[in-house]
Amino acid sequence: MSDKLKQVISRQNKQQQNESIDQSDDIVQLVGFIIGEEEYAVPILSIQEIIKPFTWTRVPQVPKYVMGVFNLRGAVIPLIDLRLKFGLSEKKHSDETRFIVMKDRDDVAGFVIDRLTMAIRIKKENIGPAPDTINGDNTTIDGVGKQEDRIITILKVNKLLERDF
Amino acid sequence: MDEFQEILQDFLVEAFELVEKLDEDLVELEASPEDLELLNGIFRVAHTIKGASSFLNFDVLTHLTHHMEDVLNKARHGELIITPDVMDVVLESIDLMKTLLNIIRDTSSDAGVDVSECVARLDKISGGDGDVPSPVVTAPVVEVAEPVVEDEPDYDNMSDDDVEAEIQRLLEQRQAEDKAKREAKVAAGEEVLAPPPEPDEETSAQNAKESKPEKKPEPKSEPIKAPVPRASTNARSMSDDEDLDNDAKAAAPAKRSNNSVDQTIRVDVKRLDHLMNLIGELVLAKNRLIKINDDVEERYEGEEFLEELNQVVSIVSLVTTDLQIAVMKTRMLPIGKVFNKFPRMIRDLTRELNKKIELVIKGEETELDKSIVEEIGDPLVHIIRNSCDHGIETPEVRLANGKSETGTISLTAYNEGNQIVIQIDDDGKGLDADILKNKALEKGIISEKEADNMGEKEAFLLIMKPGFSTAASVTNVSGRGVGMDVVKTNIEKVNGIIDIDSETGVGSSVKLKIPLTLAIIQALLVGVQEEAYAIPLSSVLETVRISKDEIYTVESRSVMRLRDDVLSLVHIGDIFEVERILDSSEHAYVVVLGLGAQKLGLIVDSLVGQEEIVIKSLGEYLKGIKGIAGATIRGDGGVTLIVDVVALMEIAKNVKATSMISDQNSESAQSREKTKASDYTIMIVDDSKTDRMIMRKSLEATGMTLVEASDGLEALNILKQGDYHFDAMLIDIEMPRMDGYTLATEIKKYNRYKQMPLIAVTSRTGKSDRMRGVESGMVEYITKPYSADYLSSVVQRNVNFKSEFLS
Numbered sequence: 001m002s003d004k005l006k007q008v009i010s011r012q013n014k015q016q017q018n019e020s021i022d023q024s025d026d027i028v029q030l031v032g033f034i035i036g037e038e039e040y041a042v043p044i045l046s047i048q049e050i051i052k053p054f055t056w057t058r059v060p061q062v063p064k065y066v067m068g069v070f071n072l073r074g075a076v077i078p079l080i081d082l083r084l085k086f087g088l089s090e091k092k093h094s095d096e097t098r099f100i101v102m103k104d105r106d107d108v109a110g111f112v113i114d115r116l117t118m119a120i121r122i123k124k125e126n127i128g129p130a131p132d133t134i135n136g137d138n139t140t141i142d143g144v145g146k147q148e149d150r151i152i153t154i155l156k157v158n159k160l161l162e163r164d165f
Numbered sequence: 166m167d168e169f170q171e172i173l174q175d176f177l178v179e180a181f182e183l184v185e186k187l188d189e190d191l192v193e194l195e196a197s198p199e200d201l202e203l204l205n206g207i208f209r210v211a212h213t214i215k216g217a218s219s220f221l222n223f224d225v226l227t228h229l230t231h232h233m234e235d236v237l238n239k240a241r242h243g244e245l246i247i248t249p250d251v252m253d254v255v256l257e258s259i260d261l262m263k264t265l266l267n268i269i270r271d272t273s274s275d276a277g278v279d280v281s282e283c284v285a286r287l288d289k290i291s292g293g294d295g296d297v298p299s300p301v302v303t304a305p306v307v308e309v310a311e312p313v314v315e316d317e318p319d320y321d322n323m324s325d326d327d328v329e330a331e332i333q334r335l336l337e338q339r340q341a342e343d344k345a346k347r348e349a350k351v352a353a354g355e356e357v358l359a360p361p362p363e364p365d366e367e368t369s370a371q372n373a374k375e376s377k378p379e380k381k382p383e384p385k386s387e388p389i390k391a392p393v394p395r396a397s398t399n400a401r402s403m404s405d406d407e408d409l410d411n412d413a414k415a416a417a418p419a420k421r422s423n424n425s426v427d428q429t430i431r432v433d434v435k436r437l438d439h440l441m442n443l444i445g446e447l448v449l450a451k452n453r454l455i456k457i458n459d460d461v462e463e464r465y466e467g468e469e470f471l472e473e474l475n476q477v478v479s480i481v482s483l484v485t486t487d488l489q490i491a492v493m494k495t496r497m498l499p500i501g502k503v504f505n506k507f508p509r510m511i512r513d514l515t516r517e518l519n520k521k522i523e524l525v526i527k528g529e530e531t532e533l534d535k536s537i538v539e540e541i542g543d544p545l546v547h548i549i550r551n552s553c554d555h556g557i558e559t560p561e562v563r564l565a566n567g568k569s570e571t572g573t574i575s576l577t578a579y580n581e582g583n584q585i586v587i588q589i590d591d592d593g594k595g596l597d598a599d600i601l602k603n604k605a606l607e608k609g610i611i612s613e614k615e616a617d618n619m620g621e622k623e624a625f626l627l628i629m630k631p632g633f634s635t636a637a638s639v640t641n642v643s644g645r646g647v648g649m650d651v652v653k654t655n656i657e658k659v660n661g662i663i664d665i666d667s668e669t670g671v672g673s674s675v676k677l678k679i680p681l682t683l684a685i686i687q688a689l690l691v692g693v694q695e696e697a698y699a700i701p702l703s704s705v706l707e708t709v710r711i712s713k714d715e716i717y718t719v720e721s722r723s724v725m726r727l728r729d730d731v732l733s734l735v736h737i738g739d740i741f742e743v744e745r746i747l748d749s750s751e752h753a754y755v756v757v758l759g760l761g762a763q764k765l766g767l768i769v770d771s772l773v774g775q776e777e778i779v780i781k782s783l784g785e786y787l788k789g790i791k792g793i794a795g796a797t798i799r800g801d802g803g804v805t806l807i808v809d810v811v812a813l814m815e816i817a818k819n820v821k822a823t824s825m826i827s828d829q830n831s832e833s834a835q836s837r838e839k840t841k842a843s844d845y846t847i848m849i850v851d852d853s854k855t856d857r858m859i860m861r862k863s864l865e866a867t868g869m870t871l872v873e874a875s876d877g878l879e880a881l882n883i884l885k886q887g888d889y890h891f892d893a894m895l896i897d898i899e900m901p902r903m904d905g906y907t908l909a910t911e912i913k914k915y916n917r918y919k920q921m922p923l924i925a926v927t928s929r930t931g932k933s934d935r936m937r938g939v940e941s942g943m944v945e946y947i948t949k950p951y952s953a954d955y956l957s958s959v960v961q962r963n964v965n966f967k968s969e970f971l972s
């Protein structure tokens with residue numbers, strides 16, 4: 001009786017392990033968003049939160065894409081417009097505009113994006129390297145994810161959070 | 166091992182404190198060598214360190230302190246007179262002790278410093294032949310080989326008296342501590358902190374070790390307590406009998422200090438920092454609460470619950486303020502901690518420079534935030550060295566000038582409002598503005614022109630410039646031109662101000678004004694266009710309201726007359742690249758900033774008020790922005806940047822005259838070419854949906870684009886978003902949130918809407934209402950009810966509607 005039980009339990013454990021291996025090994029979880037015409041994504045774990053736009057304070061003597069700083073529950077956090085950073089024209093904030101607060105260790109910043117798409121689960125084998133022409137240490141592109149009908153540019157969060165002026 | 170580390174930490178903290186005290190006491194002792202009380206105190210300190218270090222097996226340290234103790238003991242017994250030369254050796258040994266303690270702190274062992282030379286000299290003074298074998302640190306066997314160190318003392322080499330005294334002392338120390346322990350327990354029950362563990366264990370360890378081989382019965386424990394009060398009045402030269410009294414006296418105050426230890430606890434600074442951060446959050450929340458309370462008060466005037474709300478808010482705000490002060494106080498250290506090292510420094514300097522200098526310290530009990538205390542040590546050292554070297558003259562010169570032979574440097578600290586002032590005065594030769602200027606010119610630090618324009622105070626500040634030194638030759642003490650630069654940097658780091666005053670031949674005085682704490686400051690909030698900035702109040706001297714024609718331009722710089730001075734001006738908008746959206750009014754405010762002797766007028770649009778703000782860093786990503794010291798969160802949850810006054814003064818030097826008249830034609834492309842009826846855009850502002858509908862119906866026929874807003878605020882927001890270029894607005898007067906008059910006034914503040922016709926559509930028909938309408942910038946006044954045609958024609962007229970668009 002107890003032997004049987006043990007077998008069942010161990011079988012179940014194995015199954016669970018296999019499942020979890022499936023999940024952690026082959027699938028990457030990303031959050032997708034639109035800037036201009038393109039769809040981008042960042043790893044879900046690097047996102048601290050996603051909030052609706054609210055007021056921020058301009059900071060002088062910074063590039064135009066640094067919009068300023070805002071108050072996130074008592075912390076003063078820089079706000080960066082990814083449209084401007086990626087060389088697109090300025091656009092009014094709409095109902096779909098969101099601030100994505102990303103973190104990498106102690107660095108935190110808010111990024112303005114045009115619109116969220118969805119949480120994406122994508123197999124690792126479907127992620128290719130960034131095109132050769134923009135490869136290198138300096139690119140903010142981590143790789144390109146292929147879905148059935150579209151491709152998604154995956155961004156390096158630590159690069160985005162790096163001061164480049 | 167952990168326990169050992171803990172004991173070691175305690176030992177180090179205690180030892181450093183004691184050594185600091187030692188320095189001070191010794192210098193004092195030199196001045197009054199007869200002071201037995203003082204001598205005993207010093208002996209005790211040396212002894213405590215010796216005891217503790219031998220317990221912790223720091224043989225080199227024990228070796229050194231032991232010999233030091235010998236010398237002091239001799240002096241205590243009147244067998245030795247403390248001459249400056251003796252003092253030199255003792256002080257030297259204390260320096261060595263500090264070095265050893267530092268090494269112990271860093272490496273947990275006291276190897277690597279050669280003390281033999283100093284020990285030999287100490288030994289010579291205490292009457293030995295100077296031939297002292299030094300302990301070898303590493304081998305444990307050494308303990309046996311050591312002749313005098315306590316662990317395995319070679320009592321054969323000691324005189325009988327010494328042995329007697331030593332045993333007596335150990336015994337008494339033990340008893341005193343036991344007594345203290347008992348008292349503590351009785352006083353506060355079991356939970357009270359026990360006396361520091363290491364001296365206790367040390368003595369017991371020693372006792373265990375020593376009493377066994379000696380096997381000497383000690384029946385004298387009874388009379389020990391009795392002589393204590395008598396001891397202080399006791400005689401100079403001591404016989405063997407009096408030794409007892411003296412030792413008892415040595416032990417008694419130690420017991421007292423043990424008791425006072427029970428009243429304090431050591432807290433990790435990190436915890437205090439954390440606490441301070443939390444208080445900061447609380448202050449922000451309090452500010453916010455007060456703001457909300459004000460809003461609620463406005464909206465629900467006269468309601469009963471307001472009273473209660475008010476009470477709660479004021480209690481919260483009161484308690485928060487008290488809490489903040491209380492936490493700030495726990496971080497406070499008396500400035501004496503820094504001052505303590507100066508008597509010794511002055512003493513060394515006087516001997517080195519062959520000058521006679523007396524140091525007078527006042528207000529050492531004044532308290533300052535710990536982080537600031539740490540920052541001001543170095544600046545003070547440099548200022549005092551400077552005073553000794555450059556300020557105070559040699560005795561001969563002083564006598565020739567009719568001054569007393571001994572120069573005086575006084576170091577004073579006192580509170581002044583929210584600041585601490587540390588003042589360093591000397592009665593030396595003073596600073597000469599002309600010499601300073603010439604020197605600066607010579608070194609190319611300032612230009613000829615700058616020198617001419619420079620006032621006396623500014624000239625004094627030249628000594629703070631890097632690379633500046635008037636000393637003819639570089640001495641050991643100063644003259645490299647580095648020190649005073651350090652002063653400036655460090656003081657500015659803590660938002661302090663330096664003020665130098667001097668009179669040639671009479672002396673000079675340096676004042677350091679330092680804020681009490683770093684994290685929370687008082688700030689003046691100023692407005693420019695739609696932005697607000699916070700200026701630390703400590704740098705604000707005054708504010709002045711001026712009209713535009715009081716601003717003159719001299720050499721493409723703006724200046725104004727402020728009483729008898731000419732004040733250079735800079736517009737805050739020019740420094741922070743503020744966009745000129747709003748029309749600046751005829752008047753402006755000038756915030757006069759002061760940093761040392763430097764002054765600058767900062768032109769702002771409005772003064773918002775004074776507020777207590779919590780400084781927050783802008784973080785890694787935005788650090789190092791010139792002119793911005795940080796940010797703070799305001800009552801409304803918004804972020805306001807804090808001005809870095811030091812950097813602002815630097816930036817201001819390179820900013821050309823401000824264009825107070827803003828560009829009028831920047832947005833005048835409003836009246837762009839109209840090609841069809843729908844190019845005309847009209848905004849309808851009315852809180853009644855029916856009224857909006859009626860207006861819409863009246864204008865629909867023309868084919869104009871119509872946008873609706875239900876109150877003034879909404880209308881203003883639509884305008885600000887800039888999605889449309891409005892050609893005219895129809896505004897109702899009575900609306901919730903923001904009425905028509907206010908809306909019109911707000912709109913007229915913007916340059917780009919200056920020309921836009923505003924048409925009032927209202928049922929208010931009184932003459933005064935019409936007047937108000939005109940005052941607030943309305944061009945037409947349509948009273949309800951009106952005919953559709955009339956409304957349409959008024960609008961068409963105001964927007965220059967081309968009739969050919971009418972179908």
